[in-house]
Amino acid sequence: MVIYVNTHAALEQLREHAESLGMQKEEARGPALMIVGPTDVGKSTVCRILCNYAVRVGRTPTFVDLDVGQGSISLPGTVGAHYIEKTADVVEGFEKKSPLVYHFGSLTPSSNIVLYDLLVKQVAEVVAKRRKLSSDANYGGVIINTCGWVKGEGYACLVNAAEQFEVDVVIVLDHERLYNELQRDLPSFVKILHQPKSGGVENRSREMRIAARNAAVHKYFYGTRSHPLYPHSFEVKFEEVAICKIGGDRLPPECLPFGMKVEDHRTKVVKVEPSPSLMHHLVSVSPCANVDQTVLTTSIMGFLVVTAVDMEKRQLTVLSPRPYPLPSKVLILSEVTFVDDKVRT
Template sequence: MTEDKKSCLQEYKLEQDNELRFEVETKGEKVYLTLKSGLAEIFGTELVKGKTYEFTSGAKVAVYTWQGCTIEVKGKTDVIYTAKETPMIIYSNCHAALEIMRSECENDNKRGPIAMVVGPQDVGKSTLCKILLNYAVRMGRRPVYVDLDVGQGSISIPGTVGAIVIERPASIDEGFSQEAPLVYNYGYKSPSGNSKLFSMVMDQLALTVKERLEVNKKTRHSGVIINTCGWIKGDGYRQLLHAGHTFEVDVVLVLDQERLYNELVRDMPNNVKIVFLQKSGGVVELSKSARTENRDQRIREYFYGTLKNQLYPHSFDLKWSEIKLFKIGAPPLPDSCLPHGMKPMDHLTKVVSIIPSPGILHHLLAVSFAEKEDEDIIYSHVAGFVCVSNVDTERQTITLLSPQPKPLPNNVLVLSDLQFMDSH
C-alpha cells in the first residue's frame, strides 16, 4: 500500500516483522507519530507507548515491530506505506553474532569486535551503524562509534572524521548524544579531495581510538562500529582496505554490492569475516543537490541547533595579530625542484602559514589544539569550528561566527575547504 500526500489522522496496524515507512519532504510540514499498542522501534531505539514524536521536513522514518503494534500518524506525509519484507532479522542476527564475540572477549579480557560497514552511496550504512549501536547499548555495552564519512559528518560537521563512546540509545529526534566527541579536521567533503591527508588523519584517529579502548574495560569489551563513505572504486577502495588495516577490523559488513564483497574477500586478511547484507527497501537515493543541501543543513545545525534544540552562536572580531592561520597543502613543485628527500606527494600535507584575505570569506576554520606549527596541526584533534563572516583588510580584523564567546580555546586556526553562507 502506497499513499502519496496522505494527510490528517491515520491508524496503522502492523503485524510482526513489518515496517511502517514514511517521508516528510514538504518544507514547513510536521508529522506526529504515536505508538498506541504493542512494541516498536525506530532504527533500534524503542518507542515509548503513548508518547508523541514529531518529525519535520527531511525526515525519512522506518518504524519496525517484532511482535505487532498499532501506530497513529497525524499530519501530511509525502510517502507512507507498510513493508512486509525487511532485512531487520538479518541485521539483528549480525548484532547477535557481534554480541557473542563481545561475551567471549569479556571472558578473556580482550578487545571486543571491530566491525566496519561498507557499501556504495545511499544503501543505509549510517542507519545500519545506528541500529547495531542501539542494540549494543540496550545490552549494557558501551561501544565506540567511528565515522569516516566526511561527506556527511554525523559526529561533528562534514569534512571531519571522529569517534564517540555511545552510552545510551539515540533519541528519536536528536540522535546520539554529542558529548565529548573526538574530532579530527580533514577539510574536504570527499576523501578524494586530498587522499594522502585523509589517510594520515584516519591513522591518527585509529591510534587514539585504540588508546582509549585500553583505558576503559567496558568500552574495550564492547568494541567499535565504523561507518565509511560511499566511494568504493579506485582510490576509494584502497582507502577502505587501509581503514580495515589501520583499525584492525574483525568484521566487514558489505551492504548491497556483491562485487565489493568479492573484492574484499580476495584482498582482506583471512582472519577478517566478510559478510554480505541486503539493503533495506526503504533506502532513498539522494540527488547531488539534496546531498549538498544536507551538508549545509548539518553545518547550520552546528551553529544554530535544531527546531527543538535551538542554539545561539556568537559573533566577534579578532585582530589578525591575535590568530595564527594555516592551511594544509601547497602547490606542487616540479620533480627537479624538490628538496633532497622530499617525495612528490609531500606538498599535499605541507602546513602553510597564511595571512587573512577576502578569499577566506564564508570558509570554516578548525580551532586546533595544536601547540606547534608543523605536523602537530595535522595530528591534533580540534576543539570545534568557526566561520569567517567578514574580513576587514583596512582594520586588519576578522569577524567569526562561533558556538561560544571569546576567547577561543586556542589561537591556531586551520582553513577548511568547506563553506557556510550564514542566512540568519
C-alpha cells in the same frame, strides 16, 4: 529489521566470548565491525541501529565515522570517533560530550588521499589506546562507518581502514562486486557478510546532499527547535589568529638544496594570509600553540565560520558557538562553506 537484530546477536556473542577469554587472563577484545558500500545504501543507519542495540544491552561501543562528506559525529570535512554510552535521540542523534575529531578539510577522500589515510591511522591508534585503558570500551567493540567511494583509490582506502582498525567483521551493503573483492584482499580471519540495503533507503540528489551538509553546520551553531543554541558574532584582528591549511604547492626537486628530500606537500601545514577569499568558509579551531606539523594529527576543539573580511581594518568577523575571545589562535581552513543567513542584532 530482522537482519540487524541477527547481526547484533552475532556481535554480542563475540563480545561475550571476548569477556570469557579476558576472565581467563587471555588477551581478547570485542568485535571491530566496518560497514561498507556505495552511496545511498544506508550505512550510517545500520551503524546507528547496531550502536543503539549494543547500548541497550549495557555495552559501550566506540563509533568511528570516516565519511568526510556526510559524517554524523561532527561537521563535514572531518573524521572522528565517539564513545557511545546512551542510545541516540530521534532528533538530536547520539549525545556528543567530547568526541575525537580530526580536520580533513574537504568533502571527499580523493582530494587528498595521503592525508585521509594518515588521519584514519591516527584515529585507529587513539581508539586502540582507549580500548587498552578501558575494559568497557575494549569489550564493547568498534563500529565503523565509511565513505561511499568504493572503486579504485576509494577501494584502497577501505582496505587501509580495515587494516588500521584490525577489523574482524565487514558488512557489505548491496554491492556484490565489492564483497568479492574484499573476500580476495582481506585476511582470511575477517568475516565478510553481504547484506541487502534497507527498503526505506532512497537515492539522494546532489542538491539533497548539499542541503544535508548545510543543515549539519546550521545545527552545530543554532541547534534544533527543541534545543536551540545562540551563537555569537564578533570581530577578530588579523594579529590575533594564525590561519593555516593542510596541503601546499609541490616544490620541484631541482629547486631544493643538494641532499634535501621533497616533503610530501599533501600533508604539509602551511600558513594562510587573511583575504576576502576566506568569506563563508568553515575553519577548525586547533588547540596547538603554533602553526606546525603537530596541527595535522591533533584533535580539534570546534568550528567557526568566517562571515566577513575587512582588509582595511585588518579584521575578520566570525560566527562562533562561544563568546569572544577565541580559545586558541590557530585556525585551520576548510574547503567547506556555509552562508549564515541569520540576522543577529
